[in-house]
Amino acid sequence: MITPEQAAAKPLPMPDADTAEFWAGLARGELLLQHCLSCSAIHYYQQGMCRICGSSHLEHRAASGRGTVHSFSVVHRAPGPAFKDETPYAVLLVELEEGPRMISRLVAGADPSVVDFDMTVQLVCVPVDEGVTLPCFRPA
Numbered sequence: 615m616i617t618p619e620q621a622a623a624k625p626l627p628m629p630d631a632d633t634a635e636f637w638a639g640l641a642r643g644e645l646l647l648q649h650c651l652s653c654s655a656i657h658y659y660q661q662g663m664c665r666i667c668g669s670s671h672l673e674h675r676a677a678s679g680r681g682t683v684h685s686f687s688v689v690h691r692a693p694g695p696a697f698k699d700e701t702p703y704a705v706l707l708v709e710l711e712e713g714p715r716m717i718s719r720l721v722a723g724a725d726p727s728v729v730d731f732d733m734t735v736q737l738v739c740v741p742v743d744e745g746v747t748l749p750c751f752r753p754a
């Protein structure tokens with residue numbers, strides 16, 4: 615059973631051994647992608663081995679922060695009390711310049727009605743709580 619206090623709080627990521635460096639990068643203003651040194655694949659989702667070739671030789675490199683909107687949805691009805699003051703807001707599927715796609719959102723305060731397919735966007739690292747910074751995007 616979820617208490618009203620829990621329902622009013624936004625869910626936060628929980629860094630683990632595979633993602634700690636990624637979250638530390640965001641706190642510095644960098645979106646870290648994993649580059650496979652064996653097959654050159656580039657991954658957004660952080661993990662211990664390459665999903666393409668199985669190599670564990672992965673290296674973090676900062677993404678440019680530039681991307682395009684591959685798809686999006688504007689949320690008018692909040693999924694819970696924690697988000698009701700932010701509607702309407704845009705949830706984005708961003709295709710990063712480096713290739714991987716990631717789910718994110720338009721930064722708070724930006725007009726969601728301007729979002730369109732293939733719109734260029736720029737990373738904005740938003741501190742939301744002590745030790746947690748989220749990757750959001752603004753129109754470029």
Ligand SMILES: [Zn+2]
Binds near residue numbers: 651653655665666668
């Ligand atoms: Zn690989």
